[in-house]
Amino acid sequence: MITPAPKPARTDERLPLYHRLRDALSAEIATHAWRPGEPIPTEAALAKAHAVSIGTVRKAIDSMVADGRLERFQGKGTFVRRPDFQSSFFRFFRFLDTSGVARVPVSRILKREVAAMPAAVAAAFNLAEGAQAIRFSRLRLIAERPLVLEDIWLPYQRFKPLLKIDTGEFGDLLYPLYEQHCGVMVASAQETLTAEAVSARHARLLELEAGAPVVVIERVALSADRQALEWRQSRGPASEFHYQVEIR
Amino acid sequence: MITPAPKPARTDERLPLYHRLRDALSAEIATHAWRPGEPIPTEAALAKAHAVSIGTVRKAIDSMVADGRLERFQGKGTFVRRPDFQSSFFRFFRFLDTSGVARVPVSRILKREVAAMPAAVAAAFNLAEGAQAIRFSRLRLIAERPLVLEDIWLPYQRFKPLLKIDTGEFGDLLYPLYEQHCGVMVASAQETLTAEAVSARHARLLELEAGAPVVVIERVALSADRQALEWRQSRGPASEFHYQVEIR
DNA sequence: AAGTGGTCTAGACCACAGG
């Protein structure tokens, strides 16, 4: 068994009903009892099962819809939202072809190795510096043009099944691979954005001029119970980057 | 009168009650009938005044709280939120002193001129290229160290009162000045983030090495009725920049 | 004690999806 015990029960008396109910529903998702893309029980059923009024169920679901864990469709039901990291990616870079349509970048694994984690990476996993890890170097391209260079670190034990697969058969997305071969599912991610002048090595791989500005995205991918699964640093030319925020 | 007619009534029959109520409440804020920092009528009073149930009022207020236009305090009341653009700024740059405490940057107006808008700026105001404008160049510093260089454009007519004030008396924040002398209130802003290699001129002002990476924030500040008030481009060293996002 | 928002209920009716 790879995954440890899901989490302590945390019924937490004296919290509002809708709050406890929300925790209960979250747990169903976290333990994969309810899987992404599938409908959860109807509001009436949940109200009966948890012995609360339907209004309380709605309030619990409301908050989960608000932060993107559920989706509602009138007349159809309420569904566990499938996290779409593709779209997160497009939030940062404009990967558009000449006709203005978004395209999925092609992935090329440049290197796969077993290595010792540097301190910054180990910290994300709550491990000691030097912990054994699997490391990928990956280039993502659109129309043969390199757009993002990625440095990916995974804890060895949980991800060692990946060492048996030929990197040429990895496909363009890693998360489905993690799910299929390592039994872990990425549920959310935390990203930090910075920018820097490109290093000589990165410039060569990204086909940029020396010293050109690159955007750096550091991502820690988390499981539903918020364990760190993957540490990733992505670099792309600043010229391709744009990001919008609304401030109130 | 500087501001044009606020907006058409838009009662829009057949919309949900709470939706129409939300529009009505928004209008009270937009027309400054309810001012930032002040409490709005109690839920019971609003329910009576609009002839709806208190639950419907709560739902309308819920959504306005969710997107940051109102704030609720149990036992005290519901208040119009005062937009805090200071904090938006800190979201992007870490302006911390040695003790780790956030500090308000000091502002220095480098230049004030009347100029013709370039196309990119005019577009934000929905004006023709070459429209008359007031332009500021401003440097913001912390501990004598330049951190952000700003290029600010304002439509001439509405902001010409600013030309009469000595720039030395501008203070560190512009928005209060706009409110005080031009009768306009910034209610929200849209920002776009990019990065670039610093130009020779900017490098000199920001005291950076030639070609160093800088983060560029382009901001359009909007009034409550979403008219563009100000166009601003801010540049700061990428090394001081960091931004975090949570993805689900 | 009086007044505010916060939680919770039980039910009615509407709008939409799908057999």
Add this chain to the structure above:
DNA sequence: CTGTGGTCTAGACCACTTT
């Protein structure tokens, strides 16, 4: 037609703030 979520109501009681 049945079942789903979406809207709306009227009221009870609780928790917090202020007088």
